[in-house]
Amino acid sequence: MRILKSKWHILVCLIITLIAYVPMFNAFAESSADIPKPKSNYSDETRCVEPVAIMRKQHFVYLLEHRDKTVIEGIRTTQYSLNACIDCHITPNAEGEFARYSDDTHFCASCHQFTAVNIDCFQCHADRPEEAIRKTRNPNTTVTAHTQEIHEYLQLGETQPH
Amino acid sequence: METTRFSSIDANSLQYWILLGGLALATLVGVLAAHHMDLEGHHISGMSNQIVWGFPHVAAIFLIIAASGALNVASISSVFGKTDYKPLARMSGLLAIALLVGGLAILVLDLGRPDLLIVAMTKYNFKSIFAWNIFLYTGFIVITVIYLWMMMERKMNKFIKVTGFAAFLWRLILTTGTGSIFGFLVARQAYDAAIMAPLFVIMSFAFGMATFILVLMASYKWTHRTLGDVMLSKLKNLLGIFVAAILYFVLAYHLANLYATEHHGIERFILLDGGIYTFLFWAGHIVIGCLVPLALVFIKPMSQSRGMTMLAAGLVIMGGIAQLYVIIIGGQAYPLVLFPGMEESSSFFDGVVAEYTPSIFELLLGFGGICLALAIVTVGIAILEFLPESLSDKALSLDSARSNSI
Amino acid sequence: MRYKLDLDIEEVNTDRRDFLRRAATVGGLAIAPGVILYQTGAAKPADQAVSSQxxxxxxxxxxxxxxxxxxxxxxxxxxxxxxxxxxxxxxxxxxxxxxxxxxxxxxxxxxxxxxxxxxxxxxxxxxxxxxxxxxxxxxxxxxxxxxxxxxxxxxxxxxxxxxxxxxxxxxxxxxxxxxxxxxxxxxxxxxxxxxxxxxxxxxxxxxxxxxxxxxxxxxxxxxxxxxxxxxxxxxxxxxxxxxxxxxxxxxxx
Missing domain, CATH: 3.30.70.20 (Alpha-Beta Plaits)
Structure with a gap:
């Protein structure tokens, strides 16, 4: 613990930490420009389903509340449904392509990457609207090619046929 | 009563650090294997939609029931008043906790979503025997820790009998619960039998005792302490009785199944033509795990040799793993019967014996859990006073003479 | 962990409108005899929980x-x-x-x-x-x-x-x-x-x-x-x- 006794060392550590953070701010500034805008306003009165400031801070609270209602009680309102969020917020870029959650231009990823908050929603849930997913899912792809595709996406390397 | 001198072992030797380092390394490899399996998904394991529990579960359940059995020695001393075993009670508690932690670590790391473990800790379905087991396992650790504290803190010694009795009851319920994980499965031919619970209890007695004997012999040999023949032969004889009891319960289980025509399919599979499972049942479980150890333990001159006792304990462990392999994996490999008396076929392996070969990741995970348990013991005996300085015949007879006179 | 909302959630009633429209369609089908190939029970409103009925x-x-x-x-x-x-x-x-x-x-x-x-x-x-x-x-x-x-x-x-x-x-x-x-x-x-x-x-x-x-x-x-x-x-x-x-x-x- 001798190192902590010297104030000089602490100062150096602080500066290094600060410098390390600079690229992150930059990345955010750059990428936020590319993030597609939502499709439309939710209603004439509000842009999102709740005031934007509240959504930024509390969207997960709404999602959590709604998720149990949907799964257990079968309530299918769209106001706080994750699918509805995705449908509105994930829009194509100029080339007509939809970002995946693994891309930093994905609406959710853009913020979650920056704040380093890991979410597991998209391990199961669709990260793009259905039309976009149907486009990438080619039912004619052969089995092994499809497996390979998925593995390339996940960077798992070669697959051995079973 | 307090004549036994306990002391922590000397942890400054190179050998100690090599042992601990090796165990830690194996544990780490096990964790890495589990992590890899988690990243890639379980398809890289040998497990499938047919064999949903594989080698990790065999190793984990072995450790869990051995844990409950390891506490036996302590129970014998404080519940049944056999003071001869008292010097071993502390070690028995430590080994019980270590084995249970090792087993639970395997189970948790093999989950499909180990990251959701917090859910398992906060949301319970109280009809699930599995949920009861979560309480039984954590409760076992807590009770054993308290028990150890009562034993090691002189002021608390008066509570030994009460806590010892609580721990004894708890461990019986625990193994009943573990056996019932299988006993309560109505749909499977090999399970759905109430005898699973007592069978698992008696298996825990034997596997726990075998593990205890091996760990005790190794730790006394490596620390150059004296382990007398009297103590060892008591433990050895107990092991023999437990192994004989396993044979009895296994016989009762199979006889009941053989009587009912409904179960002839599964019996034929396990006893006659199940390939690896038949081999493991007869060669692994019955011969290596029961008959040979019985001979080594009870027939002269083998029964008088320490090496043979050690071998017997080792064989009981190997046979135990074979037995659990047959119960857990063999029970799943035999096809589920949807239409009794009919031949079933589908694209989902209906009506065919499921194939299973454990992958290297599963083996490493299972082995890692065992090493974690041993590492906990290795650390435990070095930092606290678990081991008596001497278990020589002379020290023991002195002990029991004094406690008898009190 | 449960998060509690300190906000009043007033659902904007688009779903109910949706439902009314759909219910009307189903009703229309039912009026024309012989059109129904299979049972068409009305969909439950989206904001209603399923029931054991x-x-x-x-x-x-x-x-x-x-x-x-x-x-x-x-x-x-x-x-x-x-x-x-x-x-x-x-x-x-x-x-x-x-x-x-x-x-x-x-x-x-x-x-x-x-x-x-x-x-x-x-x-x-x-x-x-x-x-x-x-x-x-x-x-x-x-x-x-x-x-x-x-x-x-x-x-x-x-x-x-x-x-x-x-x-x-x-x-x-x-x-x-x-x-x-x-x-x-x-x-x-x-x-x-x-x-x-x-x-x-x-x-x-x-x-x-x-x-x-x-x-x-x-x-x-x-x-x-x-x-x-x-x-x-x-x-x-x-x-x-x-x-x-x-x-x-x-x-x-």
């Missing part, structure tokens, strides 16, 4: 189920985005074609096998976290938010109806979320049921191929086609000895 179920007529046809299986895979990854041991199958051969006579019955949506499901009994659950309307589901992937339900299921997702997935469909490390099974097309389709993908496919071997409906409604069929011709449960009171019934076995 319904018990959804399925009737399989094995007499008309063709041995060489797997239209139901293909439709299910397509509907829920289940991929064949070329690893039959670990690939998910929510519905499968099962051939049952009588050893004595050699007679073969072909039938689809899937989650039987039991009233007393063993999977729900054994699930440690309560992730396996039975919805009020009788549909047995896995709440993947609380499924820890222990696979005990797969051991407990008498019908081998469940699959474990053995690999990371991508491109899941919005209405059928599924992912690595969770157990899954037939949802009785719960998204379609809630939408008011009053049918499942497999039954639709079977009807489209002209076999009509699968009939979806409400077992609690005596006027539903499935209840009438069951009342008139009867239907058996598979492994009825277990007393599970399955929601899927079979004829001709």
């Amino acid at each position: 319904q018990r959804w179920g399925m009737l399989v007529n094995t007499n008309v189920c063709q041995e060489d046809c797997d239209a139901c299986v293909t439709a299910c895979n397509e509907e829920h985005g289940l991929w064949d990854l070329g690893r039959p041991e670990t690939d998910a199958q929510w519905i499968r074609k099962l051939n049952v051969k009588d050893k004595q006579t050699g007679h073969v019955t072909s039938l689809p096998m899937m989650c039987q949506h039991c009233e007393n499901p063993p999977c729900v009994d054994v699930c440690p976290t309560g992730a396996s659950f039975r919805r009020e309307d009788g549909i047995v589901l896995v709440d993947k938010h609380t499924c820890i992937g222990c696979r005990y339900c797969m051991l407990a299921c008498p019908y081998k109806a469940r699959s474990f997702v053995h690999e990371p997935l991508q491109d899941q469909l919005p209405h059928s979320p599924r992912g690595k490390g969770c157990v899954e099974s037939c949802t009785l097309c719960v998204h379609k049921v809630d939408r008011g389709d009053n049918n499942t993908a497999c039954a639709e496919a079977c009807a489209k191929d002209g076999h009509q071997a699968l009939l979806f409906g409400d077992l609690n409604d005596p006027s539903s086609e499935i209840s009438k069929q069951l009342k008139q011709h009867g239907g058996t449960q598979i492994r009825a000895d277990l007393g599970l009171n399955t929601g899927v019934r079979y004829q001709g076995i």
Whole structure:
């Protein structure tokens, strides 16, 4: 613990930490420009389903509340449904392509990457609207090619046929 | 009563650090294997939609029931008043906790979503025997820790009998619960039998005792302490009785199944033509795990040799793993019967014996859990006073003479 | 951890409007006689919880189920985005074609096998976290938010109806979320049921191929086609000895 006794060392550590953070701010500034805008306003009165400031801070609270209602009680309102969020917020870029959650231009990823908050929603849930997913899912792809595709996406390397 | 001198072992030797380092390394490899399996998904394991529990579960359940059995020695001393075993009670508690932690670590790391473990800790379905087991396992650790504290803190010694009795009851319920994980499965031919619970209890007695004997012999040999023949032969004889009891319960289980025509399919599979499972049942479980150890333990001159006792304990462990392999994996490999008396076929392996070969990741995970348990013991005996300085015949007879006179 | 909202949630009522529109359509169909091919119960309003007034179920007529046809299986895979990854041991199958051969006579019955949506499901009994659950309307589901992937339900299921997702997935469909490390099974097309389709993908496919071997409906409604069929011709449960009171019934076995 001798190192902590010297104030000089602490100062150096602080500066290094600060410098390390600079690229992150930059990345955010750059990428936020590319993030597609939502499709439309939710209603004439509000842009999102709740005031934007509240959504930024509390969207997960709404999602959590709604998720149990949907799964257990079968309530299918769209106001706080994750699918509805995705449908509105994930829009194509100029080339007509939809970002995946693994891309930093994905609406959710853009913020979650920056704040380093890991979410597991998209391990199961669709990260793009259905039309976009149907486009990438080619039912004619052969089995092994499809497996390979998925593995390339996940960077798992070669697959051995079973 | 307090004549036994306990002391922590000397942890400054190179050998100690090599042992601990090796165990830690194996544990780490096990964790890495589990992590890899988690990243890639379980398809890289040998497990499938047919064999949903594989080698990790065999190793984990072995450790869990051995844990409950390891506490036996302590129970014998404080519940049944056999003071001869008292010097071993502390070690028995430590080994019980270590084995249970090792087993639970395997189970948790093999989950499909180990990251959701917090859910398992906060949301319970109280009809699930599995949920009861979560309480039984954590409760076992807590009770054993308290028990150890009562034993090691002189002021608390008066509570030994009460806590010892609580721990004894708890461990019986625990193994009943573990056996019932299988006993309560109505749909499977090999399970759905109430005898699973007592069978698992008696298996825990034997596997726990075998593990205890091996760990005790190794730790006394490596620390150059004296382990007398009297103590060892008591433990050895107990092991023999437990192994004989396993044979009895296994016989009762199979006889009941053989009587009912409904179960002839599964019996034929396990006893006659199940390939690896038949081999493991007869060669692994019955011969290596029961008959040979019985001979080594009870027939002269083998029964008088320490090496043979050690071998017997080792064989009981190997046979135990074979037995659990047959119960857990063999029970799943035999096809589920949807239409009794009919031949079933589908694209989902209906009506065919499921194939299973454990992958290297599963083996490493299972082995890692065992090493974690041993590492906990290795650390435990070095930092606290678990081991008596001497278990020589002379020290023991002195002990029991004094406690008898009190 | 539960988060409590300190806000009043006033749902903007678009869903109700949606529902009214849909209800009107269904009503219109019902007015024209002879148009209705299958029972069209009105969809419940989106903001209303399901209730035990319904018990959804399925009737399989094995007499008309063709041995060489797997239209139901293909439709299910397509509907829920289940991929064949070329690893039959670990690939998910929510519905499968099962051939049952009588050893004595050699007679073969072909039938689809899937989650039987039991009233007393063993999977729900054994699930440690309560992730396996039975919805009020009788549909047995896995709440993947609380499924820890222990696979005990797969051991407990008498019908081998469940699959474990053995690999990371991508491109899941919005209405059928599924992912690595969770157990899954037939949802009785719960998204379609809630939408008011009053049918499942497999039954639709079977009807489209002209076999009509699968009939979806409400077992609690005596006027539903499935209840009438069951009342008139009867239907058996598979492994009825277990007393599970399955929601899927079979004829001709």
